[in-house]
Amino acid sequence: MKQANGRLKNTLLATGALLWAAGACVSWAAVPEKYDCPALALSKYNYDGLVELCNKDPQTPFQNACWVDYNYKPKAWVDNPSLLDSTVQVHFRRDLLRAGKNTPYCKALIDTQGPYERKLIACGKNGPCVVQVMGERSRQLAGIxxxxxxxxxxxxxxxxxLGKEGSLRLDDGQTLEQRAIRGLSxxxxxxxxxxxxxTISWGFEPHNAQLQSVLFSGAQGxxxxxxxxxxLYYEGEGKTALPKDARIRLFVRxxxxxxxxxxxxxxxxxxxxLGxxxxxxxxGVCEHWRQYPMPITAYRLxxxxxxxPVPALGRFHQ
Structure with a gap:
Protein backbone atom coordinates (compact mmCIF):
# COMPACT_ATOMS: atom_id res chain seq x y z
CA MET A 1 0.00 0.00 0.00
CA LYS A 2 2.83 2.41 0.88
CA GLN A 3 4.51 1.58 -2.42
CA ALA A 4 1.28 2.32 -4.30
CA ASN A 5 0.88 5.62 -2.47
CA GLY A 6 4.47 6.50 -3.37
CA ARG A 7 3.82 5.78 -7.04
CA LEU A 8 0.66 7.91 -6.89
CA LYS A 9 2.56 10.79 -5.28
CA ASN A 10 5.30 10.61 -7.93
CA THR A 11 2.69 10.52 -10.68
CA LEU A 12 0.98 13.62 -9.30
CA LEU A 13 4.28 15.46 -9.00
CA ALA A 14 5.23 14.54 -12.56
CA THR A 15 1.83 15.64 -13.81
CA GLY A 16 2.20 18.98 -12.04
CA ALA A 17 5.62 19.56 -13.60
CA LEU A 18 4.24 18.64 -17.02
CA LEU A 19 1.38 21.11 -16.66
CA TRP A 20 3.80 23.88 -15.72
CA ALA A 21 6.13 23.03 -18.58
CA ALA A 22 3.20 23.23 -20.99
CA GLY A 23 2.46 26.73 -19.77
CA ALA A 24 -0.63 25.67 -17.83
CA CYS A 25 -1.57 26.91 -14.40
CA VAL A 26 -3.73 24.92 -12.00
CA SER A 27 -5.79 26.94 -9.53
CA TRP A 28 -8.93 26.48 -7.48
CA ALA A 29 -9.95 30.00 -8.50
CA ALA A 30 -11.90 30.69 -11.67
CA VAL A 31 -9.54 30.15 -14.60
CA PRO A 32 -9.64 32.86 -17.30
CA GLU A 33 -10.29 31.81 -20.87
CA LYS A 34 -7.16 30.84 -22.78
CA TYR A 35 -7.13 34.01 -24.86
CA ASP A 36 -8.49 36.53 -22.35
CA CYS A 37 -5.23 38.44 -22.12
CA PRO A 38 -6.23 41.21 -19.67
CA ALA A 39 -7.64 38.61 -17.26
CA LEU A 40 -4.48 36.50 -17.55
CA ALA A 41 -2.33 39.56 -16.83
CA LEU A 42 -4.22 40.03 -13.58
CA SER A 43 -4.13 36.37 -12.55
CA LYS A 44 -1.71 33.78 -13.93
CA TYR A 45 0.91 36.30 -15.05
CA ASN A 46 0.44 38.84 -12.28
CA TYR A 47 4.08 39.12 -11.23
CA ASP A 48 6.98 41.38 -12.21
CA GLY A 49 9.65 38.72 -12.58
CA LEU A 50 10.50 35.09 -11.90
CA VAL A 51 12.04 35.85 -8.52
CA GLU A 52 8.69 37.14 -7.31
CA LEU A 53 7.05 33.98 -8.64
CA CYS A 54 9.67 31.75 -7.00
CA ASN A 55 9.14 33.48 -3.66
CA LYS A 56 5.40 32.89 -3.91
CA ASP A 57 5.67 29.26 -5.01
CA PRO A 58 8.65 27.15 -3.86
CA GLN A 59 7.46 24.34 -6.16
CA THR A 60 7.53 26.36 -9.36
CA PRO A 61 9.69 24.75 -12.07
CA PHE A 62 11.37 28.14 -12.57
CA GLN A 63 13.43 27.78 -9.38
CA ASN A 64 16.59 27.07 -11.40
CA ALA A 65 16.06 30.22 -13.45
CA CYS A 66 15.63 32.12 -10.19
CA TRP A 67 18.90 30.62 -8.95
CA VAL A 68 20.54 32.04 -12.08
CA ASP A 69 18.93 35.41 -11.37
CA TYR A 70 20.60 35.46 -7.96
CA ASN A 71 23.94 33.85 -8.74
CA TYR A 72 25.01 34.26 -12.36
CA LYS A 73 27.48 37.10 -12.92
CA PRO A 74 27.72 37.95 -16.62
CA LYS A 75 30.63 39.83 -18.18
CA ALA A 76 28.37 42.55 -19.61
CA TRP A 77 25.73 44.32 -17.51
CA VAL A 78 23.22 44.06 -20.37
CA ASP A 79 23.30 40.28 -19.86
CA ASN A 80 22.21 40.57 -16.25
CA PRO A 81 19.51 37.87 -15.94
CA SER A 82 17.62 39.73 -13.22
CA LEU A 83 17.34 42.80 -15.46
CA LEU A 84 16.32 40.71 -18.48
CA ASP A 85 13.80 38.77 -16.43
CA SER A 86 12.09 41.91 -15.16
CA THR A 87 12.15 43.54 -18.60
CA VAL A 88 10.58 40.52 -20.30
CA GLN A 89 7.85 40.02 -17.71
CA VAL A 90 6.89 43.69 -17.43
CA HIS A 91 6.77 43.93 -21.24
CA PHE A 92 4.69 40.74 -21.44
CA ARG A 93 2.16 41.87 -18.81
CA ARG A 94 1.83 45.31 -20.38
CA ASP A 95 1.15 43.71 -23.75
CA LEU A 96 -1.39 41.30 -22.25
CA LEU A 97 -3.30 44.19 -20.73
CA ARG A 98 -3.42 45.96 -24.09
CA ALA A 99 -4.08 42.96 -26.30
CA GLY A 100 -7.73 42.39 -25.41
CA LYS A 101 -9.65 39.13 -25.54
CA ASN A 102 -9.56 36.65 -28.43
CA THR A 103 -7.59 39.06 -30.63
CA PRO A 104 -4.76 38.00 -32.97
CA TYR A 105 -2.42 40.06 -30.78
CA CYS A 106 -3.49 38.15 -27.67
CA LYS A 107 -3.20 34.77 -29.39
CA ALA A 108 0.32 35.55 -30.56
CA LEU A 109 1.38 36.46 -27.02
CA ILE A 110 -0.13 33.37 -25.39
CA ASP A 111 0.90 30.87 -28.06
CA THR A 112 4.56 31.92 -27.77
CA GLN A 113 4.67 32.02 -23.97
CA GLY A 114 4.56 28.24 -23.46
CA PRO A 115 7.57 27.52 -25.72
CA TYR A 116 9.49 30.31 -23.97
CA GLU A 117 8.78 28.83 -20.55
CA ARG A 118 9.79 25.33 -21.67
CA LYS A 119 13.09 26.61 -23.06
CA LEU A 120 13.75 28.47 -19.81
CA ILE A 121 13.09 25.37 -17.71
CA ALA A 122 15.31 23.28 -19.99
CA CYS A 123 18.24 25.63 -19.30
CA GLY A 124 18.41 24.51 -15.69
CA LYS A 125 21.11 26.51 -13.88
CA ASN A 126 23.00 27.32 -17.07
CA GLY A 127 23.41 31.10 -16.85
CA PRO A 128 24.34 31.83 -20.49
CA CYS A 129 21.43 29.67 -21.65
CA VAL A 130 18.93 31.52 -19.44
CA VAL A 131 20.26 34.88 -20.64
CA GLN A 132 20.02 33.81 -24.28
CA VAL A 133 16.45 32.54 -23.92
CA MET A 134 15.34 35.70 -22.11
CA GLY A 135 17.01 37.89 -24.71
CA GLU A 136 15.28 36.01 -27.52
CA ARG A 137 11.93 36.40 -25.76
CA SER A 138 12.47 40.13 -25.35
CA ARG A 139 13.10 40.50 -29.08
CA GLN A 140 10.16 38.23 -29.87
CA LEU A 141 7.78 40.34 -27.78
CA ALA A 142 9.01 43.49 -29.51
CA GLY A 143 8.31 41.85 -32.88
CA ILE A 144 4.81 40.79 -31.85
CA LEU A 162 -6.35 68.38 -39.32
CA GLY A 163 -5.90 70.03 -42.71
CA LYS A 164 -7.21 73.58 -42.89
CA GLU A 165 -9.60 72.82 -40.01
CA GLY A 166 -6.57 72.95 -37.71
CA SER A 167 -7.05 76.72 -37.63
CA LEU A 168 -10.68 76.36 -36.52
CA ARG A 169 -11.33 78.58 -33.49
CA LEU A 170 -12.82 76.85 -30.48
CA ASP A 171 -15.06 78.45 -27.87
CA ASP A 172 -12.09 79.39 -25.68
CA GLY A 173 -10.23 81.16 -28.48
CA GLN A 174 -7.66 78.43 -29.14
CA THR A 175 -7.35 76.83 -32.54
CA LEU A 176 -8.21 73.17 -32.90
CA GLU A 177 -4.54 72.38 -33.48
CA GLN A 178 -3.37 74.32 -30.42
CA ARG A 179 -5.88 72.61 -28.13
CA ALA A 180 -5.13 69.16 -29.53
CA ILE A 181 -1.38 69.57 -29.04
CA ARG A 182 -1.85 70.75 -25.45
CA GLY A 183 -3.56 67.45 -24.69
CA LEU A 184 -0.80 65.42 -26.33
CA SER A 185 2.12 66.97 -24.47
CA THR A 199 -5.50 51.97 -32.32
CA ILE A 200 -6.35 54.57 -29.71
CA SER A 201 -3.63 56.77 -28.24
CA TRP A 202 -3.99 59.62 -25.81
CA GLY A 203 -2.18 62.18 -23.74
CA PHE A 204 -2.73 65.11 -21.42
CA GLU A 205 -1.29 68.46 -20.54
CA PRO A 206 1.57 68.14 -18.02
CA HIS A 207 0.34 68.81 -14.47
CA ASN A 208 -3.22 69.02 -15.80
CA ALA A 209 -4.67 65.58 -16.50
CA GLN A 210 -8.13 67.12 -16.89
CA LEU A 211 -7.09 68.44 -20.31
CA GLN A 212 -6.62 65.50 -22.68
CA SER A 213 -6.55 64.67 -26.37
CA VAL A 214 -7.28 61.31 -27.97
CA LEU A 215 -6.29 60.02 -31.42
CA PHE A 216 -7.66 57.09 -33.41
CA SER A 217 -5.26 55.78 -36.04
CA GLY A 218 -4.88 52.89 -38.47
CA ALA A 219 -2.24 50.30 -39.24
CA GLN A 220 -0.11 52.74 -41.23
CA GLY A 221 -0.39 55.54 -38.69
CA LEU A 232 -13.14 63.63 -17.24
CA TYR A 233 -10.02 62.02 -15.75
CA TYR A 234 -10.69 60.40 -12.36
CA GLU A 235 -14.01 62.23 -12.05
CA GLY A 236 -15.96 58.98 -11.77
CA GLU A 237 -14.01 57.36 -8.95
CA GLY A 238 -16.41 56.68 -6.10
CA LYS A 239 -19.24 58.43 -7.97
CA THR A 240 -22.05 57.51 -10.31
CA ALA A 241 -22.08 60.60 -12.54
CA LEU A 242 -19.66 63.01 -14.18
CA PRO A 243 -19.55 66.74 -13.43
CA LYS A 244 -21.70 68.90 -15.69
CA ASP A 245 -18.70 70.54 -17.34
CA ALA A 246 -17.16 67.25 -18.49
CA ARG A 247 -17.11 66.99 -22.28
CA ILE A 248 -15.68 65.02 -25.18
CA ARG A 249 -15.57 66.84 -28.52
CA LEU A 250 -15.03 64.43 -31.41
CA PHE A 251 -13.71 65.40 -34.83
CA VAL A 252 -13.85 62.94 -37.73
CA ARG A 253 -13.47 63.39 -41.47
CA LEU A 274 -12.05 55.77 -13.13
CA GLY A 275 -8.42 56.90 -13.28
CA GLY A 284 -21.07 46.81 -10.87
CA VAL A 285 -18.68 49.77 -11.14
CA CYS A 286 -17.14 48.99 -14.52
CA GLU A 287 -20.46 47.92 -16.00
CA HIS A 288 -22.05 51.18 -14.84
CA TRP A 289 -19.38 53.29 -16.52
CA ARG A 290 -19.29 51.20 -19.69
CA GLN A 291 -22.98 52.04 -20.15
CA TYR A 292 -22.82 55.59 -18.83
CA PRO A 293 -24.02 58.26 -21.31
CA MET A 294 -20.69 59.96 -21.95
CA PRO A 295 -20.86 63.66 -22.92
CA ILE A 296 -19.68 63.02 -26.48
CA THR A 297 -20.49 65.41 -29.31
CA ALA A 298 -19.23 65.13 -32.89
CA TYR A 299 -18.40 68.25 -34.87
CA ARG A 300 -21.24 68.86 -37.36
CA LEU A 301 -22.34 65.22 -37.17
CA PRO A 309 -19.76 45.61 -27.75
CA VAL A 310 -17.85 48.16 -25.71
CA PRO A 311 -14.29 46.88 -25.04
CA ALA A 312 -13.19 45.90 -21.55
CA LEU A 313 -11.84 48.76 -19.46
CA GLY A 314 -8.80 46.78 -18.36
CA ARG A 315 -6.93 47.32 -21.61
CA PHE A 316 -6.30 51.05 -21.04
CA HIS A 317 -3.15 51.78 -19.05
CA GLN A 318 -0.87 54.74 -18.63
Whole structure:
Protein backbone atom coordinates (compact mmCIF):
# COMPACT_ATOMS: atom_id res chain seq x y z
CA MET A 1 0.00 0.00 0.00
CA LYS A 2 2.83 2.41 0.88
CA GLN A 3 4.51 1.58 -2.42
CA ALA A 4 1.28 2.32 -4.30
CA ASN A 5 0.88 5.62 -2.47
CA GLY A 6 4.47 6.50 -3.37
CA ARG A 7 3.82 5.78 -7.04
CA LEU A 8 0.66 7.91 -6.89
CA LYS A 9 2.56 10.79 -5.28
CA ASN A 10 5.30 10.61 -7.93
CA THR A 11 2.69 10.52 -10.68
CA LEU A 12 0.98 13.62 -9.30
CA LEU A 13 4.28 15.46 -9.00
CA ALA A 14 5.23 14.54 -12.56
CA THR A 15 1.83 15.64 -13.81
CA GLY A 16 2.20 18.98 -12.04
CA ALA A 17 5.62 19.56 -13.60
CA LEU A 18 4.24 18.64 -17.02
CA LEU A 19 1.38 21.11 -16.66
CA TRP A 20 3.80 23.88 -15.72
CA ALA A 21 6.13 23.03 -18.58
CA ALA A 22 3.20 23.23 -20.99
CA GLY A 23 2.46 26.73 -19.77
CA ALA A 24 -0.63 25.67 -17.83
CA CYS A 25 -1.57 26.91 -14.40
CA VAL A 26 -3.73 24.92 -12.00
CA SER A 27 -5.79 26.94 -9.53
CA TRP A 28 -8.93 26.48 -7.48
CA ALA A 29 -9.95 30.00 -8.50
CA ALA A 30 -11.90 30.69 -11.67
CA VAL A 31 -9.54 30.15 -14.60
CA PRO A 32 -9.64 32.86 -17.30
CA GLU A 33 -10.29 31.81 -20.87
CA LYS A 34 -7.16 30.84 -22.78
CA TYR A 35 -7.13 34.01 -24.86
CA ASP A 36 -8.49 36.53 -22.35
CA CYS A 37 -5.23 38.44 -22.12
CA PRO A 38 -6.23 41.21 -19.67
CA ALA A 39 -7.64 38.61 -17.26
CA LEU A 40 -4.48 36.50 -17.55
CA ALA A 41 -2.33 39.56 -16.83
CA LEU A 42 -4.22 40.03 -13.58
CA SER A 43 -4.13 36.37 -12.55
CA LYS A 44 -1.71 33.78 -13.93
CA TYR A 45 0.91 36.30 -15.05
CA ASN A 46 0.44 38.84 -12.28
CA TYR A 47 4.08 39.12 -11.23
CA ASP A 48 6.98 41.38 -12.21
CA GLY A 49 9.65 38.72 -12.58
CA LEU A 50 10.50 35.09 -11.90
CA VAL A 51 12.04 35.85 -8.52
CA GLU A 52 8.69 37.14 -7.31
CA LEU A 53 7.05 33.98 -8.64
CA CYS A 54 9.67 31.75 -7.00
CA ASN A 55 9.14 33.48 -3.66
CA LYS A 56 5.40 32.89 -3.91
CA ASP A 57 5.67 29.26 -5.01
CA PRO A 58 8.65 27.15 -3.86
CA GLN A 59 7.46 24.34 -6.16
CA THR A 60 7.53 26.36 -9.36
CA PRO A 61 9.69 24.75 -12.07
CA PHE A 62 11.37 28.14 -12.57
CA GLN A 63 13.43 27.78 -9.38
CA ASN A 64 16.59 27.07 -11.40
CA ALA A 65 16.06 30.22 -13.45
CA CYS A 66 15.63 32.12 -10.19
CA TRP A 67 18.90 30.62 -8.95
CA VAL A 68 20.54 32.04 -12.08
CA ASP A 69 18.93 35.41 -11.37
CA TYR A 70 20.60 35.46 -7.96
CA ASN A 71 23.94 33.85 -8.74
CA TYR A 72 25.01 34.26 -12.36
CA LYS A 73 27.48 37.10 -12.92
CA PRO A 74 27.72 37.95 -16.62
CA LYS A 75 30.63 39.83 -18.18
CA ALA A 76 28.37 42.55 -19.61
CA TRP A 77 25.73 44.32 -17.51
CA VAL A 78 23.22 44.06 -20.37
CA ASP A 79 23.30 40.28 -19.86
CA ASN A 80 22.21 40.57 -16.25
CA PRO A 81 19.51 37.87 -15.94
CA SER A 82 17.62 39.73 -13.22
CA LEU A 83 17.34 42.80 -15.46
CA LEU A 84 16.32 40.71 -18.48
CA ASP A 85 13.80 38.77 -16.43
CA SER A 86 12.09 41.91 -15.16
CA THR A 87 12.15 43.54 -18.60
CA VAL A 88 10.58 40.52 -20.30
CA GLN A 89 7.85 40.02 -17.71
CA VAL A 90 6.89 43.69 -17.43
CA HIS A 91 6.77 43.93 -21.24
CA PHE A 92 4.69 40.74 -21.44
CA ARG A 93 2.16 41.87 -18.81
CA ARG A 94 1.83 45.31 -20.38
CA ASP A 95 1.15 43.71 -23.75
CA LEU A 96 -1.39 41.30 -22.25
CA LEU A 97 -3.30 44.19 -20.73
CA ARG A 98 -3.42 45.96 -24.09
CA ALA A 99 -4.08 42.96 -26.30
CA GLY A 100 -7.73 42.39 -25.41
CA LYS A 101 -9.65 39.13 -25.54
CA ASN A 102 -9.56 36.65 -28.43
CA THR A 103 -7.59 39.06 -30.63
CA PRO A 104 -4.76 38.00 -32.97
CA TYR A 105 -2.42 40.06 -30.78
CA CYS A 106 -3.49 38.15 -27.67
CA LYS A 107 -3.20 34.77 -29.39
CA ALA A 108 0.32 35.55 -30.56
CA LEU A 109 1.38 36.46 -27.02
CA ILE A 110 -0.13 33.37 -25.39
CA ASP A 111 0.90 30.87 -28.06
CA THR A 112 4.56 31.92 -27.77
CA GLN A 113 4.67 32.02 -23.97
CA GLY A 114 4.56 28.24 -23.46
CA PRO A 115 7.57 27.52 -25.72
CA TYR A 116 9.49 30.31 -23.97
CA GLU A 117 8.78 28.83 -20.55
CA ARG A 118 9.79 25.33 -21.67
CA LYS A 119 13.09 26.61 -23.06
CA LEU A 120 13.75 28.47 -19.81
CA ILE A 121 13.09 25.37 -17.71
CA ALA A 122 15.31 23.28 -19.99
CA CYS A 123 18.24 25.63 -19.30
CA GLY A 124 18.41 24.51 -15.69
CA LYS A 125 21.11 26.51 -13.88
CA ASN A 126 23.00 27.32 -17.07
CA GLY A 127 23.41 31.10 -16.85
CA PRO A 128 24.34 31.83 -20.49
CA CYS A 129 21.43 29.67 -21.65
CA VAL A 130 18.93 31.52 -19.44
CA VAL A 131 20.26 34.88 -20.64
CA GLN A 132 20.02 33.81 -24.28
CA VAL A 133 16.45 32.54 -23.92
CA MET A 134 15.34 35.70 -22.11
CA GLY A 135 17.01 37.89 -24.71
CA GLU A 136 15.28 36.01 -27.52
CA ARG A 137 11.93 36.40 -25.76
CA SER A 138 12.47 40.13 -25.35
CA ARG A 139 13.10 40.50 -29.08
CA GLN A 140 10.16 38.23 -29.87
CA LEU A 141 7.78 40.34 -27.78
CA ALA A 142 9.01 43.49 -29.51
CA GLY A 143 8.31 41.85 -32.88
CA ILE A 144 4.81 40.79 -31.85
CA UNK A 145 4.04 44.28 -30.59
CA UNK A 146 5.26 45.81 -33.85
CA UNK A 147 3.20 43.39 -35.92
CA UNK A 148 -0.10 43.82 -34.09
CA UNK A 149 -0.05 47.48 -33.12
CA UNK A 150 -0.11 50.55 -35.29
CA UNK A 151 2.99 52.70 -35.64
CA UNK A 152 3.04 55.87 -33.61
CA UNK A 153 1.24 58.83 -35.12
CA UNK A 154 3.68 61.22 -36.77
CA UNK A 155 3.36 64.98 -36.80
CA UNK A 156 2.82 64.76 -40.56
CA UNK A 157 -0.08 62.31 -40.16
CA UNK A 158 -1.59 64.47 -37.44
CA UNK A 159 -1.39 67.63 -39.57
CA UNK A 160 -2.74 65.78 -42.61
CA UNK A 161 -5.81 64.83 -40.59
CA LEU A 162 -6.35 68.38 -39.32
CA GLY A 163 -5.90 70.03 -42.71
CA LYS A 164 -7.21 73.58 -42.89
CA GLU A 165 -9.60 72.82 -40.01
CA GLY A 166 -6.57 72.95 -37.71
CA SER A 167 -7.05 76.72 -37.63
CA LEU A 168 -10.68 76.36 -36.52
CA ARG A 169 -11.33 78.58 -33.49
CA LEU A 170 -12.82 76.85 -30.48
CA ASP A 171 -15.06 78.45 -27.87
CA ASP A 172 -12.09 79.39 -25.68
CA GLY A 173 -10.23 81.16 -28.48
CA GLN A 174 -7.66 78.43 -29.14
CA THR A 175 -7.35 76.83 -32.54
CA LEU A 176 -8.21 73.17 -32.90
CA GLU A 177 -4.54 72.38 -33.48
CA GLN A 178 -3.37 74.32 -30.42
CA ARG A 179 -5.88 72.61 -28.13
CA ALA A 180 -5.13 69.16 -29.53
CA ILE A 181 -1.38 69.57 -29.04
CA ARG A 182 -1.85 70.75 -25.45
CA GLY A 183 -3.56 67.45 -24.69
CA LEU A 184 -0.80 65.42 -26.33
CA SER A 185 2.12 66.97 -24.47
CA UNK A 186 3.57 63.79 -22.98
CA UNK A 187 5.90 61.27 -24.56
CA UNK A 188 5.50 58.46 -25.32
CA UNK A 189 1.73 58.51 -25.69
CA UNK A 190 -0.11 55.62 -24.02
CA UNK A 191 -2.01 53.51 -26.53
CA UNK A 192 -4.20 50.44 -26.87
CA UNK A 193 -5.08 48.43 -29.98
CA UNK A 194 -8.84 48.21 -30.45
CA UNK A 195 -8.98 46.22 -33.69
CA UNK A 196 -6.63 45.03 -36.40
CA UNK A 197 -6.68 48.44 -38.09
CA UNK A 198 -7.63 50.70 -35.20
CA THR A 199 -5.50 51.97 -32.32
CA ILE A 200 -6.35 54.57 -29.71
CA SER A 201 -3.63 56.77 -28.24
CA TRP A 202 -3.99 59.62 -25.81
CA GLY A 203 -2.18 62.18 -23.74
CA PHE A 204 -2.73 65.11 -21.42
CA GLU A 205 -1.29 68.46 -20.54
CA PRO A 206 1.57 68.14 -18.02
CA HIS A 207 0.34 68.81 -14.47
CA ASN A 208 -3.22 69.02 -15.80
CA ALA A 209 -4.67 65.58 -16.50
CA GLN A 210 -8.13 67.12 -16.89
CA LEU A 211 -7.09 68.44 -20.31
CA GLN A 212 -6.62 65.50 -22.68
CA SER A 213 -6.55 64.67 -26.37
CA VAL A 214 -7.28 61.31 -27.97
CA LEU A 215 -6.29 60.02 -31.42
CA PHE A 216 -7.66 57.09 -33.41
CA SER A 217 -5.26 55.78 -36.04
CA GLY A 218 -4.88 52.89 -38.47
CA ALA A 219 -2.24 50.30 -39.24
CA GLN A 220 -0.11 52.74 -41.23
CA GLY A 221 -0.39 55.54 -38.69
CA UNK A 222 -3.15 57.38 -40.57
CA UNK A 223 -5.32 59.41 -38.18
CA UNK A 224 -9.06 58.71 -38.38
CA UNK A 225 -10.35 60.88 -35.56
CA UNK A 226 -9.44 63.32 -32.80
CA UNK A 227 -11.23 63.86 -29.50
CA UNK A 228 -10.71 66.77 -27.13
CA UNK A 229 -11.50 65.73 -23.57
CA UNK A 230 -12.11 68.02 -20.60
CA UNK A 231 -12.89 67.41 -16.92
CA LEU A 232 -13.14 63.63 -17.24
CA TYR A 233 -10.02 62.02 -15.75
CA TYR A 234 -10.69 60.40 -12.36
CA GLU A 235 -14.01 62.23 -12.05
CA GLY A 236 -15.96 58.98 -11.77
CA GLU A 237 -14.01 57.36 -8.95
CA GLY A 238 -16.41 56.68 -6.10
CA LYS A 239 -19.24 58.43 -7.97
CA THR A 240 -22.05 57.51 -10.31
CA ALA A 241 -22.08 60.60 -12.54
CA LEU A 242 -19.66 63.01 -14.18
CA PRO A 243 -19.55 66.74 -13.43
CA LYS A 244 -21.70 68.90 -15.69
CA ASP A 245 -18.70 70.54 -17.34
CA ALA A 246 -17.16 67.25 -18.49
CA ARG A 247 -17.11 66.99 -22.28
CA ILE A 248 -15.68 65.02 -25.18
CA ARG A 249 -15.57 66.84 -28.52
CA LEU A 250 -15.03 64.43 -31.41
CA PHE A 251 -13.71 65.40 -34.83
CA VAL A 252 -13.85 62.94 -37.73
CA ARG A 253 -13.47 63.39 -41.47
CA UNK A 254 -15.33 60.26 -42.54
CA UNK A 255 -18.73 59.85 -40.83
CA UNK A 256 -18.51 56.16 -41.68
CA UNK A 257 -15.76 55.81 -39.07
CA UNK A 258 -18.06 56.78 -36.20
CA UNK A 259 -19.48 53.28 -35.75
CA UNK A 260 -15.93 51.89 -35.42
CA UNK A 261 -14.67 54.63 -33.15
CA UNK A 262 -17.48 55.14 -30.65
CA UNK A 263 -17.29 51.79 -28.77
CA UNK A 264 -13.58 52.30 -28.14
CA UNK A 265 -14.08 55.92 -27.15
CA UNK A 266 -16.85 54.91 -24.74
CA UNK A 267 -14.60 52.31 -23.10
CA UNK A 268 -11.63 54.66 -22.96
CA UNK A 269 -13.77 57.40 -21.41
CA UNK A 270 -15.08 54.99 -18.78
CA UNK A 271 -11.55 53.89 -17.89
CA UNK A 272 -10.42 57.52 -17.85
CA UNK A 273 -13.22 58.52 -15.50
CA LEU A 274 -12.05 55.77 -13.13
CA GLY A 275 -8.42 56.90 -13.28
CA UNK A 276 -7.07 54.34 -15.80
CA UNK A 277 -5.39 51.02 -14.91
CA UNK A 278 -8.83 49.74 -13.93
CA UNK A 279 -9.00 46.31 -12.27
CA UNK A 280 -12.84 46.14 -12.24
CA UNK A 281 -12.82 44.41 -8.86
CA UNK A 282 -15.75 46.36 -7.42
CA UNK A 283 -19.11 44.81 -8.33
CA GLY A 284 -21.07 46.81 -10.87
CA VAL A 285 -18.68 49.77 -11.14
CA CYS A 286 -17.14 48.99 -14.52
CA GLU A 287 -20.46 47.92 -16.00
CA HIS A 288 -22.05 51.18 -14.84
CA TRP A 289 -19.38 53.29 -16.52
CA ARG A 290 -19.29 51.20 -19.69
CA GLN A 291 -22.98 52.04 -20.15
CA TYR A 292 -22.82 55.59 -18.83
CA PRO A 293 -24.02 58.26 -21.31
CA MET A 294 -20.69 59.96 -21.95
CA PRO A 295 -20.86 63.66 -22.92
CA ILE A 296 -19.68 63.02 -26.48
CA THR A 297 -20.49 65.41 -29.31
CA ALA A 298 -19.23 65.13 -32.89
CA TYR A 299 -18.40 68.25 -34.87
CA ARG A 300 -21.24 68.86 -37.36
CA LEU A 301 -22.34 65.22 -37.17
CA UNK A 302 -25.11 63.33 -35.37
CA UNK A 303 -23.93 60.44 -33.23
CA UNK A 304 -25.15 56.96 -34.18
CA UNK A 305 -26.19 54.51 -31.50
CA UNK A 306 -23.44 52.15 -30.35
CA UNK A 307 -24.48 48.70 -31.59
CA UNK A 308 -21.23 46.79 -31.07
CA PRO A 309 -19.76 45.61 -27.75
CA VAL A 310 -17.85 48.16 -25.71
CA PRO A 311 -14.29 46.88 -25.04
CA ALA A 312 -13.19 45.90 -21.55
CA LEU A 313 -11.84 48.76 -19.46
CA GLY A 314 -8.80 46.78 -18.36
CA ARG A 315 -6.93 47.32 -21.61
CA PHE A 316 -6.30 51.05 -21.04
CA HIS A 317 -3.15 51.78 -19.05
CA GLN A 318 -0.87 54.74 -18.63
Missing amino acids: EKRYTAPGVTREAFEAF ISPLPYAPLAEDL KVFALALVDK DPGQLARILPGLQAWAAADA MDVACNKP PLPKINT
